[in-house]
Amino acid sequence: MATQTALNANDIAQLGFVALENFLKNKPIDQVASERPLLKALMAKKKPWGGGNQNIVEQIRTDYDSNFEWFGDTTGGTVNRSSAVTYNTRDTVKQASYPWNSAHDGFQFSEDFLLGNGILINDSQSPRNSSAAGLVQLTNVFNEAMEVLRLGFEKILDQSLHLSGAVAITTGTGTGSLANKAINGLDFLVNFDPRTGNVGGINRATAGNEYWRNNWDTGSGLNTHGTTSPTGYAHADLLTAMHDMWRKCQRNGGTPNFILAGTDFIKGYELAATASTALSRYAVQPGTSSAPWNLDPSLEIKEGGTFTGLYFQGVPIMWDPVFEDIDAITGSTPSNGTSVLWSKRCYMLNLNHLSLRPIQDNDMIARKPPREHTSYNYYWGMTWRGSLTANRMNCHGCIMASGA
Numbered sequence: 402m403a404t405q406t407a408l409n410a411n412d413i414a415q416l417g418f419v420a421l422e423n424f425l426k427n428k429p430i431d432q433v434a435s436e437r438p439l440l441k442a443l444m445a446k447k448k449p450w451g452g453g454n455q456n457i458v459e460q461i462r463t464d465y466d467s468n469f470e471w472f473g474d475t476t477g478g479t480v481n482r483s484s485a486v487t488y489n490t491r492d493t494v495k496q497a498s499y500p501w502n503s504a505h506d507g508f509q510f511s512e513d514f515l516l517g518n519g520i521l522i523n524d525s526q527s528p529r530n531s532s533a534a535g536l537v538q539l540t541n542v543f544n545e546a547m548e549v550l551r552l553g554f555e556k557i558l559d560q561s562l563h564l565s566g567a568v569a570i571t572t573g574t575g576t577g578s579l580a581n582k583a584i585n586g587l588d589f590l591v592n593f594d595p596r597t598g599n600v601g602g603i604n605r606a607t608a609g610n611e612y613w614r615n616n617w618d619t620g621s622g623l624n625t626h627g628t629t630s631p632t633g634y635a636h637a638d639l640l641t642a643m644h645d646m647w648r649k650c651q652r653n654g655g656t657p658n659f660i661l662a663g664t665d666f667i668k669g670y671e672l673a674a675t676a677s678t679a680l681s682r683y684a685v686q687p688g689t690s691s692a693p694w695n696l697d698p699s700l701e702i703k704e705g706g707t708f709t710g711l712y713f714q715g716v717p718i719m720w721d722p723v724f725e726d727i728d729a730i731t732g733s734t735p736s737n738g739t740s741v742l743w744s745k746r747c748y749m750l751n752l753n754h755l756s757l758r759p760i761q762d763n764d765m766i767a768r769k770p771p772r773e774h775t776s777y778n779y780y781w782g783m784t785w786r787g788s789l790t791a792n793r794m795n796c797h798g799c800i801m802a803s804g805a
Contacts, residue, residue, distance in 0.1 A: 418769035443757040456498035497601030507782025616798035633801035636672035655751040655796020663724035663744035665804030759787035
């Protein structure tokens with residue numbers, strides 16, 4: 402008969418908790434796979450929030466309230482150097498307040514499952530025999546559970562960071578990301594019609610708050626609403642529209658430094674770049690004298706395959722595979738009333754003004770809930786609390802292409 406590892410209930414709960422805690426420290430969630438470029442980029446620049454409030458607050462400057470004036474009266478050719486000057490009281494800063502959200506994932510082992518893996522559980526406090534083979538098996542069981550916990554958490558968090566918070570994601574045996582409980586993601590902050598809605602406590606529809614709108618273009622012109630079911634730009638018109646978008650973002654002090662796009666958009670951009678007489682501005686691989694620049698598919702092995710080998714204004718264009726995942730989950734879910742397939746989207750973002758803000762000491766932490774008295778199951782989990790915030794909106798843009 403095979404030797405069993407005998408542990409009491411407190412042992413198994415504590416061993417699992419310590420194992421999970423060490424796992425998250427040594428292989429944390431921010432070591433994400435490069436096929437999740439948005440999550441990877443946001444995790445790399447995350448800014449923990451140390452405040453104890455219900456909201457995460459971003460300070461935003463809306464005006465200079467300048468009191469600049471020329472002084473010195475020169476009327477009649479005589480200069481009066483003693484003319485008075487004025488001073489004002491300035492109110493240039495507003496607060497954008499973002500509620501934080503809570504995320505959980507967890508797994509459980511029953512005593513029957515553990516016994517089937519050679520691990521005997523009882524409530525005795527007396528000394529126990531623990532075989533080396535049994536402890537190895539216990540380690541293997543925990544390692545697999547922790548790895549799939551991490552990967553599953555990463556997947557749903559990434560999808561949620563793309564969506565508006567109003568879209569439900571159901572996965573596995575759990576409820577997934579429930580609508581209106583999830584984090585408000587990219588589609589909430591950088592929207593294809595940002596003329597309405599309350600973001601960070603600031604109403605985008607209010608006159609004077611136009612600064613709090615991102616730039617957008619669905620094929621009808623920059624920051625023009627167009628239709629609710631747009632088709633986007635064909636490749637012949639795409640580059641001009643992208644330059645217009647770039648300049649608009651740049652004008653507001655936030656040159657884009659991160660570009661994400663879906664498959665159809667990238668197809669359209671490849672056609673546009675290939676047709677351009679100035680291809681060297683968009684592709685990076687030198688070719689022959691007769692074809693001085695080529696699109697190089699080998700470059701796509703970089704960043705786990707999400708780097709397209711294409712640039713715009715010197716910024717790499719990253720393919721985001723999650724765009725197509727979201728289309729499969731939601732279809733053409735309206736972006737604030739405008740139906741735009743994710744595969745046709747491109748986002749020009751400035752990550753200096755878009756931040757993942759986990760609550761201090763609540764960023765992927767291990768949990769050990771108590772065992773229920775009605776069952777012989779043991780529970781372990783991880784939680785995250787935080788928000789996706791922006792302290793400037795008009796430096797970001799989103800644009801749509803038809804892919805043709």
